[in-house]
Amino acid sequence: MTDGRLTEIADGVHAHVQGDGGWCLNNSGLLAGGGESALVDTVATAGRARALRARVLAVADRPPRYLVNTHFHGDHTFGNCVFPEAVVVGHARARDEAAAAGLHLTGLWPEVRWGELEVVVPQVTFEERMTLYVGELRAELLHVGPAHTCGDTVVWLPDQRVLFAGDVVMNGVTPFCPMGSVSGSLRALAALRALEPLTVVPGHGPVGGPELLDADAGYFRRLQELAREGVAAGLTPYDVAREAGPGPYAGLLDAERLVPNLHRAYAEERGALPGAPLDIGALFREMARYHGGLPVCRA
Ligand SMILES: [Zn+2]
Numbered sequence: 001m002t003d004g005r006l007t008e009i010a011d012g013v014h015a016h017v018q019g020d021g022g023w024c025l026n027n028s029g030l031l032a033g034g035g036e037s038a039l040v041d042t043v044a045t046a047g048r049a050r051a052l053r054a055r056v057l058a059v060a061d062r063p064p065r066y067l068v069n070t071h072f073h074g075d076h077t078f079g080n081c082v083f084p085e086a087v088v089v090g091h092a093r094a095r096d097e098a099a100a101a102g103l104h105l106t107g108l109w110p111e112v113r114w115g116e117l118e119v120v121v122p123q124v125t126f127e128e129r130m131t132l133y134v135g136e137l138r139a140e141l142l143h144v145g146p147a148h149t150c151g152d153t154v155v156w157l158p159d160q161r162v163l164f165a166g167d168v169v170m171n172g173v174t175p176f177c178p179m180g181s182v183s184g185s186l187r188a189l190a191a192l193r194a195l196e197p198l199t200v201v202p203g204h205g206p207v208g209g210p211e212l213l214d215a216d217a218g219y220f221r222r223l224q225e226l227a228r229e230g231v232a233a234g235l236t237p238y239d240v241a242r243e244a245g246p247g248p249y250a251g252l253l254d255a256e257r258l259v260p261n262l263h264r265a266y267a268e269e270r271g272a273l274p275g276a277p278l279d280i281g282a283l284f285r286e287m288a289r290y291h292g293g294l295p296v297c298r299a
Contacts, residue, residue, distance in 0.1 A: 034135025042079025046115025049079030070166025
């Protein structure tokens with residue numbers, strides 16, 4: 001198991017980063033002040049969630065009262081059930097997406113020791129934005145999707161200029177948008193840049209600054225170019241992925257995401273609306289073919 005770590009990045013604001021951020025090794029956040037605390041996302045497995053809970057209780061006086069889910073993916077939400085005292089907050093679409101997905105992710109990687117898990121979907125939902133106060137800390141929950149999914153939330157602390165971006169932003173890890181949107185991801189990244197954050201906690205990978213937003217935007221623009229050329233040339237997304245490869249993004253983890261990402265870019269190039277449903281199961285199978293097997297999940 002790759003160990004997670006809580007690091008204080010501003011007064012009362014902590015980032016929980018797990019390893020290099022590969023498949024299902026996600027980041028979380030802890031806001032603690034005035035005897036209260038709130039978590040931003042949990043982790044994928046029951047064992048990891050219990051370890052996260054112990055780390056949180058070593059910093060906060062009490063278990064978190066609130067738990068914000070940045071989106072529905074199991075690596076960010078399966079640990080919800082280990083924080084039964086917390087009210088789970090998320091975007092309305094994220095609640096629907098979490099209920100529809102259930103524990104499906106566990107079947108994708110049956111070799112992972114998921115432990116006893118129970119899906120807990122957001123109990124308080126919002127549409128555009130809401131404000132959460134934790135002691136003196138003010139956290140703005142902003143809906144920025146469809147980007148990584150259709151129900152994306154970022155958590156913005158305007159006084160500390162800290163941004164918990166969920167999987168709308170990755171660092172050292174390939175972005176992933178087949179359940180969301182390429183154009184929507186670019187719009188979201190522009191909106192996040194306009195906040196002028198000093199510290200950006202990505203959904204996966206090390207904490208950074210606003211440069212992470214530019215790096216990811218470059219990846220999404222390349223996807224759009226590849227899709228434009230591929231559609232014009234009559235090539236399939238798979239052919240384009242084979243021919244073009246990850247190119248300047250070969251250094252990012254999980255480069256095989258190029259295949260499902262290109263499918264989303266193709267759909268949009270052909271006029272699909274952001275977030276229009278794609279056959280995610282089929283895209284995973286095609287990604288595994290490109291990769292020469294299902295990518296390894298080290299959760
Ligand atoms: Zn995700």
